Amino acid sequence: MREISAETIxxxxxxxxxxxxxxxxxxxxxxxxxxxxxxxxxxxxDILKRLLENAKIAREEKIPICQDTGYxxxxxxxxxxxxxxxxxxxxxITEGVRRGYSEGYLRKSICHCFSRENTGDNTPVVIHYDIVxxxxxxxxxxxxxxxxxxxxxxxxxxxxxxxxxxxxFVVQRVKESGPNxxxxxxxxxxxxxxxxxxxxxxxxxxxxPVGDPNPDPEIAGIEKDLLDRINRLGIGPQGLGGxxxxxxxxxxxxxxxxxxxxxxxxxxxxxxxxxxxxx
Amino acid sequence: xxEPKKLTTPLTDDDVxxxxxxxxxxxxxxxxxxxxxxxxxxxxxxxxxxxxxxxxQGQVIYYMGPSPAPPGRPIGAAGPTTxxxxxxxxxxxxxxxxxxxxxxxxxxxxxKEAMQKHRAVYFAAIGGAGALMSKSILSAEVIAYPxxxxxxxxxxxxxxxxxxxxxxxxxxxxxxxxxKQYSRI
Numbered sequence: 001m002r003e004i005s006a007e008t009i010x011x012x013x014x015x016x017x018x019x020x021x022x023x024x025x026x027x028x029x030x031x032x033x034x035x036x037x038x039x040x041x042x043x044x045x046d047i048l049k050r051l052l053e054n055a056k057i058a059r060e061e062k063i064p065i066c067q068d069t070g071y072x073x074x075x076x077x078x079x080x081x082x083x084x085x086x087x088x089x090x091x092x093i094t095e096g097v098r099r100g101y102s103e104g105y106l107r108k109s110i111c112h113c114f115s116r117e118n119t120g121d122n123t124p125v126v127i128h129y130d131i132v133x134x135x136x137x138x139x140x141x142x143x144x145x146x147x148x149x150x151x152x153x154x155x156x157x158x159x160x161x162x163x164x165x166x167x168x169f170v171v172q173r174v175k176e177s178g179p180n181x182x183x184x185x186x187x188x189x190x191x192x193x194x195x196x197x198x199x200x201x202x203x204x205x206x207x208x209p210v211g212d213p214n215p216d217p218e219i220a221g222i223e224k225d226l227l228d229r230i231n232r233l234g235i236g237p238q239g240l241g242g243x244x245x246x247x248x249x250x251x252x253x254x255x256x257x258x259x260x261x262x263x264x265x266x267x268x269x270x271x272x273x274x275x276x277x278x279x
Numbered sequence: 280x281x282e283p284k285k286l287t288t289p290l291t292d293d294d295v296x297x298x299x300x301x302x303x304x305x306x307x308x309x310x311x312x313x314x315x316x317x318x319x320x321x322x323x324x325x326x327x328x329x330x331x332x333x334x335x336q337g338q339v340i341y342y343m344g345p346s347p348a349p350p351g352r353p354i355g356a357a358g359p360t361t362x363x364x365x366x367x368x369x370x371x372x373x374x375x376x377x378x379x380x381x382x383x384x385x386x387x388x389x390x391k392e393a394m395q396k397h398r399a400v401y402f403a404a405i406g407g408a409g410a411l412m413s414k415s416i417l418s419a420e421v422i423a424y425p426x427x428x429x430x431x432x433x434x435x436x437x438x439x440x441x442x443x444x445x446x447x448x449x450x451x452x453x454x455x456x457x458x459k460q461y462s463r464i
Contacts (some may be wrong), residue, residue, distance in 0.1 A: 041461060043301075043443070050408055058356070058410040067346045067356035067409040067429075105355055107346040107429050116316050118428045147361045147383075147406065179454055180361050180384040182406035234462030238383065238406060240443070241457025269407050 002079070002135040004279055006087030009139070012277050013096025016141035017072060018104035020275040021064045024055040027209040028272050031247040035184055035237075044242030048184070051237075051270055066271045069106040070143030072097040073126045073203070081135040090127065093139075097125045100141075109146065128200065140207060142274035148181035148267045154199050157261040166191060166263050167226055173265045174230050174246065179239020181267045186210055187230065187249045188266040192256040202266035205250035207274050214251055223249045283441070289337030290378040295400045298444045300451035304402060305439040310339040310381070312433040314360050317424055318368040325371055332423035332432055335372060339379035339402075344429035345419070346409070354419040354435075356409030359383040362401070366390050373399045385454040386446055395448055402442035403453070415440040 032052050039045045058065040074093055078084075084092065101108055101122040108122040153173055157165050170189055177185075190201025213220035226249040236242020247270065256262055281303065286294060288308030298304070311333055313321065324331055342362055346355030362382030369380060370393035378399050383406035386394075394401060404412060415437050423432040445453045 041457070043457075044461075047405055050405055050411055054405075054408040054411040057414070061410065063349065063352070063410050063413065064346045064356040065410060066407050067344060067358050068360070069346055069356075105347045105349040107344065107355070109344075109429065118430070120428065150361070178385060178458075179403075180363065182383065229464075232463040234458045234460070234464075236457065236461055238403065239385070239454055239458070240403065240445075241453075241459070241461045243461060271407050 001081055001083045003083050003085045004137055005085055006089070006092035008279060009084065009089065009092040010096040010099065012139060012279060013074065013093050013141060014100040014103065016139070016275045016277060017097055017100025017106065017143065020141050020143055020273040021069045021104065021106055022058050022062050024058065024065050025210070025272065027211065028247070028270060029055060031210045032270065035244040035247060039237065039242050039244045041236055041242035043240055044237040044244065047237040047240070048244065064106060065273070066145060067107055068109060068145040068147065069101070070145045070273065071110060071126060072122060073142045073144050075128045075130070075140040075142065075207070077130045077132050077136065077138040079135040079137060080131055080133060082137050093127055094123050094125050097123055137279045138276060139279070140274055140276040142207060145269060145271065148185060148269040151177035151181040152202070152264070152266045154195060154262065154264040156195065157263055159259070159261045161261065163222065166261070167222065167229070169263055170226055170265055171229050174267070175233050177267060178235060182269040183235055183239055183245050184237055184247045184270055185245070186268040186272050187226070187246050188268060189249065189251040190264040190266070191251060191253040191262070193254050193262060194257070195262055197254070198262035198264040199266065201252040201254065202264035205252040206266060206268045206272060208250050210272060211248045219251050219253060223251050288339050290339065291337065292398050295378055295398050295448055298400050298447050299449065300444050300447050300453040300456060302444040304442045304444060306339070306402070306442055307438050307440070310341050310435050310437055312341045312343045312345070312435055314342050314344050314430050315364055316427050316430040317432050318365050320424065322368045322371050325375060333434070336376035337378050338376070339381060340372070340377060341435065342380065342382035348419070352413070354413050354416050357413040357416055358409035359404040359406055362386060369393065373397045381442060385452070391446055391450070391452065394446055395450055398448050400444060400448065401446035403445040404440070404442055412440070
């Protein structure tokens with residue numbers, strides 16, 4: 001049995017919270033640079049350039065890319081031969097978020113659903129555990145902002161609508177979201193599984209480097225077609241009109257029930273924050 | 280693009296009437312940050328006929344909840360939050376003298392009607408550019424509801440904050456016009 005201390009996990013999560021919120025991934029930076037070339041609207045081009053400038057300031061001055069430093073979403077892959085010592089895994093992750101959001105001057109954005117009273121330390125944390133073979137331990141921190149999360153939806157389509165029905169749902173969702181999720185966005189799509197699994201697939205698709213296609217050529221073709229249709233909507237950067245509404249569409253798919261066709265759309269703003277570590 | 284217009288708060292009717300959608304503005308002076316929870320409280324105070332924590336007449340509210348200020352900075356990241364969530368409250372504030380709102384995303388018909396009727400303007404700031412936006416904030420002071428944390432009302436002193444007019448008093452809506460211009464469907 002390989003042992004990993006709870007304190008090591010806490011410190012790792014702390015660092016990942018801070019780096020995810022201040023260092024925009026190189027994949028997003030490249031996608032934004034490409035978007036500047038593609039954009040025809042002068043105002044849109046200017047907004048995209050300012051987002052690049054913003055990322056540079058955040059990285060150099062170590063302040064958050066966006067003031068909404070998100071709900072801390074954590075993905076854990078823990079080998080079945082790994083044992084966490086000196087505390088529980090959940091407590092270790094929660095404490096890491098607490099420390100990261102305090103020491104990193106990150107905004108605490110979590111509140112009670114009715115009273116709206118802030119919990120004060122950005123906890124609880126949404127944790128997705130995956131038990132895998134062997135003795136590896138991989139942890140990903142993916143802070144998710146409220147603006148783009150609010151525009152996300154899950155639906156149970158009728159199987160008869162087919163691929164075209166799925167495409168219509170995704171495009172319609174982006175259209176109705178308009179300027180609200182801070183375009184340019186990355187559109188995460190989960191197809192199949194069950195109601196909750198579709199949402200999780202959509203969220204996991206956002207961890208893929210921006211613009212990397214799904215390895216299945218049929219799905220990659222749908223991603224490409226969807227991106228083209230979305231960018232014809234005219235929403236543009238910040239929803240003020242333009243050609244670049246989304247930087248990428250990522251689809252993850254798994255088989256579904258013979259009666260069902262679950263589809264989830266998880267919209268992500270350009271601050272596609274996720275940082276991972278292996279212990 | 281046209282040269283940006285320099286504006287200083289508080290705003291007058293004449294300032295607001297002169298603005299048209301698509302105009303870029305560099306805003307200076309004192310503005311106030313307030314978002315969801317603070318709006319709920321402000322409107323409750325107005326309904327109860329009680330005094331507000333700041334005078335609304337001619338003022339500008341920024342829909343923003345900053346990240347904490349690291350040592351040596353007046354504020355952390357400070358970009359706009361999505362405005363539609365303030366739509367249920369905005370017409371009441373506009374009717375009581377609010378002249379400007381800064382946020383991101385489209386407004387509903389009730390807000391747009393109140394803006395036309397009482398002469399107020401809605402500016403869009405760049406969502407997701409919190410680090411950049413913080414550069415135009417010179418000072419920040421919590422003046423009400425500290426228990427709301429990031430949602431507390433702050434008095435902000437700003438210098439040349441880059442904004443674009445998204446809704447004007449003439450009924451223009453940049454979110455509608457801009458998209459119409461670039462739609463290819």
